[in-house]
Amino acid sequence: MIDLRKFIDLDALQKIQDQFSEATGLAAIAVDGEGKYLTKGSNFTDFCMKHTRKNEEGAKRCQKCDAEGSGTYYCHAGLMDFSTDIIVHGEKAGAIIGGQVLPGVPDESKFRDIARELGIPENDYLAALKKVPVRSESMIRASAEMLGNVVNQLVNLEYMKTVTQKRNDILDVEIEHIQKSLDEVTEKTRDLQKVASMENILSINASIEAARAGEAGVGFAVVAREFGEISKNSGGVYQRIHELVGSINTSVSKLTGTI
Template sequence: MMDVKKFIDLKALQSIQDQFSEATGLAAIAVDTQGNYITEGSNFTDFCMKYTRNSEEGIKRCEKCDREGNGTYFCHAGLIDFSSDIVIKGEKVGSIIGGQVLAGPPDEEKFRSIARELGIDENEYINALRKVPVRSEAAIKASAQMLGSIVNQLVNLEYIQAISGKRDSILDSEIDSIKNSLNEVTAKTHDLQKVASMENILSINASIEAARAGDAGVGFAVVAREFGEISKNSGEVYERIHELVDKIQNSVRNLTEVV
């Protein structure tokens, strides 16, 4: 499961959220897929936070709305709330939720009834209700959609930047590893070439000694010639390895320049 907090700029998200609430009067907060807050609440009302959510029955109903609410909807207390999914590559990584506004002048008697159900002082509840912003339902929906779109664009852009940076780091690491391996191959090939040269010298010396021995050295001369042929072939193989290593090193250099 993707953790949105690992790559998102929380300060930027908080700033956008605060400006949105200041401009629209709607409350807003971002949560992860477990419902944990990842930003601080903006423009939260006392009606919701101090009273409704602060009662035992009220918080149960609010949490149910938080889990099940989608889009723009009326909460159990009669206010309009919204919830917009934050999605990356088709996976939900969190939500931006809020609202806490009225779609029109409230029926205070209805809210007094809700206060009694939740065990909240009626007069205090109504006083808090009168401070709740009133917005048209169309304006609330448009505002919620706008915030959801902006947050998703921000999160997806930062995800792409984070992944690109990680890929660049991995690529740099792999290129360094290839370079080190090529250097080691080159060093080992040089060592083998030295061995091949020594074998060639030994073959020449053996041929000379076989010639001095006359008929007695005929068999030894055959072995010396074979040894010399092996030395020659080994040298050609090592030279070819060097050519291939040079080509790979050139390719790595070109790749590094492109990156």
């Protein structure tokens, strides 16, 4: 499961959430994939938090709505709530939830009935109800969708920044390993070039000695020539390796400069 706390700027998320609630009157809070709070609640109403949710039966009904609610929906108490998934890399990593607003002027008689069902003092319940913001249903739906889009964009941007940085860090380490390996290959190739040069000198000396030996050195002269050819070919191969290493070094340097 993707842990939002590992990459998201929670202060920035809190600020966006607070500004949203201040502008729209809707309550809001962000939770992770396990339902644990990421932010502090913004614009939560006493009607929900101090009365309905603190009542045992009311809390059960609210929890049922929280678990089953999706998008923008009516809660059991007649208010409108919303829940928008936070999707990161195709995986649900949390949600932004809230609402706690009325889509129109409330019918007090219905809320008196709810208060009696829950065992909450009717007058206290209605007094808290009068403080609940009233917004049109279209405004509530549009606001919830907007917040969901903004939060998802913020979270995914932060996620990509984190992933990119991790990849760059890994790339830096691997480039360093490649550079060390290339340096070692260069050093070994130089050693082999020295060996090839010595082999060539030995071949020349052997040819001279074979010539001095006359007919007796004919066979040895053939071996000396073959030895000389091998040393020349080896020298060419080592030179090509050296050139390729130089080319790779150039590419690595260019790659490092673009990170």
